[in-house]
Amino acid sequence: MSRTSGKKRNETRLLVDRMLGTLCRYLRLMGYDTMSANSIAPGNPGEDTLLLGIAFREGRFLLTRDRALAKRGGSQAVYIRPMCVLSQLHGLADLGLVEPRLRLTRCSLCNEKLIPALTREVSGANYAPERRDGIPFYWCVRCRKLYWAGSHTRDLADRLKKEIMNFA
Ligand SMILES: [Zn+2]
Numbered sequence: 001m002s003r004t005s006g007k008k009r010n011e012t013r014l015l016v017d018r019m020l021g022t023l024c025r026y027l028r029l030m031g032y033d034t035m036s037a038n039s040i041a042p043g044n045p046g047e048d049t050l051l052l053g054i055a056f057r058e059g060r061f062l063l064t065r066d067r068a069l070a071k072r073g074g075s076q077a078v079y080i081r082p083m084c085v086l087s088q089l090h091g092l093a094d095l096g097l098v099e100p101r102l103r104l105t106r107c108s109l110c111n112e113k114l115i116p117a118l119t120r121e122v123s124g125a126n127y128a129p130e131r132r133d134g135i136p137f138y139w140c141v142r143c144r145k146l147y148w149a150g151s152h153t154r155d156l157a158d159r160l161k162k163e164i165m166n167f168a
Pocket residue numbers: 107108109110111112140141142143144145
């Protein structure tokens with residue numbers, strides 16, 4: 001059986017500017033295909049236009065702290081005003097763009113889809129928990145990083161649940 005799923009769902013795709021690094025990581029852990037402007041070489045004076053081009057071409061919502069840029073993007077862009085990442089997520093949930101739920105289907109570092117980890121990948125990671133029974137592990141082939149619903153995601157899941165889901 002293949003470790004990758006061929007199933008494609010029609011769901012929100014996002015592009016975030018350089019100011020929204022934390023939001024970017026959270027959105028990926030929530031399973032959203034989220035491209036970061038940090039993947040574009042810095043110093044390009046036409047970066048705003050480049051970002052808009054990607055947003056329209058790839059059907060990604062551009063999330064930006066730059067009000068003028070958001071305005072240029074029209075309905076394809078969202079101006080992110082709050083500083084706090086939970087408020088940012090709350091706003092996106094209110095707009096119906098995201099569902100505040102942790103899915104652990106993408107690597108928070110590189111956006112690659114995670115796949116079920118093999119035993120050797122779990123045992124090869126010195127940061128894996130000692131008690132592994134019943135815990136599903138996931139693997140990023142690009143970063144060679146192991147993920148599981150554990151201490152590093154529990155906090156995020158709790159915060160999403162407490163601070164956003166109850167209000168959404
Ligand atoms: Zn990765």
